Amino acid sequence: MSTETASALDERSVAPRSRAADDAGQVPLIHARGLLKRYGTFVAVDHIDLDVYAGQAFGFLGPNGAGKSSTMRMIGCVSEPSGGTLRIFGLDPRRDGPVIRGRIGVVPQQDTLDLELTVRENLIVYGRYFGLPRAWLRRRADELLDFVQLADRADDKVEPLSGGMRRRLTIARALINEPELLLLDEPTTGLDPQARHAVWDRLFRLKQHGVTLVLTTHYMDEAEQLCDELVVMDKGSIVARGSPRDLITRFATKDVVELRFPVGRNEEMAGRVADLGDRVDVLPDRLVIYTEDGDGCLAAVHARGLEPLSAWLRRATLEDVFLRLTGHALID
Numbered sequence: 001m002s003t004e005t006a007s008a009l010d011e012r013s014v015a016p017r018s019r020a021a022d023d024a025g026q027v028p029l030i031h032a033r034g035l036l037k038r039y040g041t042f043v044a045v046d047h048i049d050l051d052v053y054a055g056q057a058f059g060f061l062g063p064n065g066a067g068k069s070s071t072m073r074m075i076g077c078v079s080e081p082s083g084g085t086l087r088i089f090g091l092d093p094r095r096d097g098p099v100i101r102g103r104i105g106v107v108p109q110q111d112t113l114d115l116e117l118t119v120r121e122n123l124i125v126y127g128r129y130f131g132l133p134r135a136w137l138r139r140r141a142d143e144l145l146d147f148v149q150l151a152d153r154a155d156d157k158v159e160p161l162s163g164g165m166r167r168r169l170t171i172a173r174a175l176i177n178e179p180e181l182l183l184l185d186e187p188t189t190g191l192d193p194q195a196r197h198a199v200w201d202r203l204f205r206l207k208q209h210g211v212t213l214v215l216t217t218h219y220m221d222e223a224e225q226l227c228d229e230l231v232v233m234d235k236g237s238i239v240a241r242g243s244p245r246d247l248i249t250r251f252a253t254k255d256v257v258e259l260r261f262p263v264g265r266n267e268e269m270a271g272r273v274a275d276l277g278d279r280v281d282v283l284p285d286r287l288v289i290y291t292e293d294g295d296g297c298l299a300a301v302h303a304r305g306l307e308p309l310s311a312w313l314r315r316a317t318l319e320d321v322f323l324r325l326t327g328h329a330l331i332d
Ligand SMILES: Nc1ncnc2c1ncn2[C@@H]1O[C@H](COP(=O)(O)OP(=O)(O)OP(=O)(O)O)[C@@H](O)[C@H]1O
Pocket: 039, 042, 044, 062, 063, 064, 065, 066, 067, 068, 069, 070, 071, 216, 218
C-alpha cells in the first residue's frame, strides 16, 4: 500500500487530545520521582526519576533485565509501584488506574491478538472494552487499518499474518481509543529487518502527528531512529539521559576504530595502541579505540607495523555509550 494512503490518516484522529493544554502548562504526561519496583526482596526498578512531555518520543534503552518492562507496567497501571511517586496525566495510578488506562494505548512485548477473529474484528472487539459505539469503531478501525497498511487484510483471520503484520495490527489496536500516550514494549523484537523498518516507519508517522510515544528497546538503532530523549537503564537504575546525539557526544568520541588480532594477542596489542585514542577497550574478540581522529589512528596502527587481521573505522553509536557507562554490551 502506498505511503499516500498512510499519510491520509486524519491528523486530528491520532493527535493527543489535550496536547495544547499540556504544552501550555508544561505538565508532564508522565512524572516519576524515586519510583521503585520490588519483587520480594529483589529490586527491579531502583528509585528512578522521569518526566515525559506531550509530543515526545521517549525511550528506555537497556539490556534484558534492566527494568524497562517493569517500569512500563507501572506507567501502564497494571503493576503497582513499591515506592516513590508516579503521576500519569497528573493522576495517581493507585487511585485513578481505570481513567488512566482509558487514555493510553499499550503495545505489549508479546502480541495478544485473538487469532480466531478477523483483523477488523480484533480492533472492534478491543474498542468495545472502552465502551465505544460500534458504528464509530468501524470507521476508526478502517482508518487505522489504512494507517498500518493492512486494509486489504481487514476480513482475513489473524492466524496467517506474518509477525510484522501482527505487530502493526497490535499498534492499530492500541490506537483504537485515540490515546494521548502510546506505550510500546520492545516494538520490533523478533521481527526481520524489513518488518522492523515497516514498524519504525509507522511509529515515525505517529510521532509526526504528535502522538507521545514511550518505548523500551535494547536495539540502539531503534533508539537512535525513533527517540528524541532516552534514558539508559542498567540493573534497575538510570545511568544516563539525553537525546541520542547528546549521549554520543557526551559519552563517546567522534570515531571508533575496531581492530581484530589473532586470538590471545589483544591484551599485548592494547598496550601498543593505548596512546592512539582517548580510551581503549579490550573485548573478547577485538580492541576498540575511541578517538576524535579515526583516520589518523588507523594510519598510526599501520605505521607501527601492527598488522591486525581486520581494521574498521566507524562513527560512535549508542552501543559505545552503553559499553562506556556500564562496562558491558547491550546485547550479549
Ligand atoms: N513478576 C516478576 N517476579 C519476579 N521478578 C521479576 C518479575 N518481573 C520481572 N522480574 C525481574 O526483574 C528484572 C527486570 O525485569 P524487566 O522485565 O523489567 O526487565 P527488562 O529490562 O524489561 O528486560 P526484558 O527486555 O528481558 O523484558 C529481571 O531480573 C526480571 O527477572
